[in-house]
Amino acid sequence: MHRPIAGDWVQLSTVMTKPASYDNPSVLKGEFLEEYSSDDSLRRYTKETAGNGISYLLDHDYGEIYFGVIENQIPKSRVQKGIRLWEFGCGAGMNLIHLVSSLERRGVAVQYALGTDFSEALISAAKQQAQRYLTPEQNRKVRFCVASHENLIEETTKGLEVPAETLLGSFDVMVGVNTIRYCHRLKNENDVAATIASLLADRGVCIVIDMNDKFPAFRSRFRDRLAKEAEAYYLPSLEEYARPFSSAGLQILKREHFCWIPHSAGAGLTTAMRALTPVLNTIAPSRAMRSLVISQKSERRP
Numbered sequence: 001m002h003r004p005i006a007g008d009w010v011q012l013s014t015v016m017t018k019p020a021s022y023d024n025p026s027v028l029k030g031e032f033l034e035e036y037s038s039d040d041s042l043r044r045y046t047k048e049t050a051g052n053g054i055s056y057l058l059d060h061d062y063g064e065i066y067f068g069v070i071e072n073q074i075p076k077s078r079v080q081k082g083i084r085l086w087e088f089g090c091g092a093g094m095n096l097i098h099l100v101s102s103l104e105r106r107g108v109a110v111q112y113a114l115g116t117d118f119s120e121a122l123i124s125a126a127k128q129q130a131q132r133y134l135t136p137e138q139n140r141k142v143r144f145c146v147a148s149h150e151n152l153i154e155e156t157t158k159g160l161e162v163p164a165e166t167l168l169g170s171f172d173v174m175v176g177v178n179t180i181r182y183c184h185r186l187k188n189e190n191d192v193a194a195t196i197a198s199l200l201a202d203r204g205v206c207i208v209i210d211m212n213d214k215f216p217a218f219r220s221r222f223r224d225r226l227a228k229e230a231e232a233y234y235l236p237s238l239e240e241y242a243r244p245f246s247s248a249g250l251q252i253l254k255r256e257h258f259c260w261i262p263h264s265a266g267a268g269l270t271t272a273m274r275a276l277t278p279v280l281n282t283i284a285p286s287r288a289m290r291s292l293v294i295s296q297k298s299e300r301r302p
């Protein structure tokens with residue numbers, strides 16, 4: 001039997017200590033930033049160490065969503081000129097880098113692709129990953145820049161040294177994976193959705209994928225419940241994920257729960273969950289791991 005030793009108690013008391021008040025959102029944001037500047041975050045969000053699950057999802061469940069949107073929603077004339085992409089909260093760029101290379105493999109041109117995140121450590125990793133996984137030609141079209149959701153336009157214009165007008169109304173697809181929940185925790189989701197709407201081109205689409213509050217078994221939720229205040233691990237409902245985008249004037253094209261494969265799953269668990277997916281989708285669709293909201297900006301009348 002494991003006997004507690006002095007070090008165990010020190011560790012336990014650290015975990016059990018709840019942090020100071022979050023009345024000031026910048027305290028909470030500072031804590032999120034600290035988490036996403038750690039070595040552990042670098043491991044979780046870079047391709048080589050993130051897990052088999054996310055590689056599978058990028059080629060399948062997530063990939064199908066991205067390609068479905070580009071094929072069915074983005075004007076053909078635009079697709080011919082080249083898609084303009086932005087991943088906000090991109091971490092080490094896994095989604096964006098994968099999307100750029102698979103779009104080009106399928107013969108869909110990319111005009112430019114931008115990844116932003118408030119973590120300098122993750123953005124610097126994203127730049128290295130792009131050098132590693134994209135061709136020099138693709139790299140010329142891809143930029144990563146440190147920018148927080150709260151000041152997305154200001155910090156991106158500063159980081160890229162371009163005027164705001166070159167960004168506004170200029171993106172065909174904006175993607176946020178497992179990042180928009182932080183805006184809900186900081187209670188700035190409406191402002192962030194309005195900013196995203198202003199960056200989308202006419203008929204541009206925003207795809208948000210995030211944790212489903214109804215999925216009962218996220219390991220991080222158990223851990224966070226012990227150590228954090230409720231607002232630090234709050235998860236929005238599907239309705240709450242969608243509302244800021246409809247309030248910002250976007251049309252909700254899809255709102256649903258999906259996906260039973262954890263990003264960090266190894267090869268065995270990925271295979272097992274793929275096999276179980278049809279059954280789970282039949283018996284408990286609202287309990288799937290992710291919430292998906294796809295919203296679109298309407299075309300301006302001439």
Ligand SMILES: C[S@@+](CC[C@H](N)C(=O)[O-])C[C@H]1O[C@@H](n2cnc3c(N)ncnc32)[C@H](O)[C@@H]1O
Nearest residue numbers: 036089090091117118119148149177178179182
């Ligand atoms: C769970 S990770 C997901 C990373 C990436 N989207 C992926 O799927 O690999 C959440 C990301 O959101 C970023 N993030 C959280 N709050 C943010 C904020 N206020 N502004 C910008 N980025 C933020 C974190 O730095 C982190 O990279």
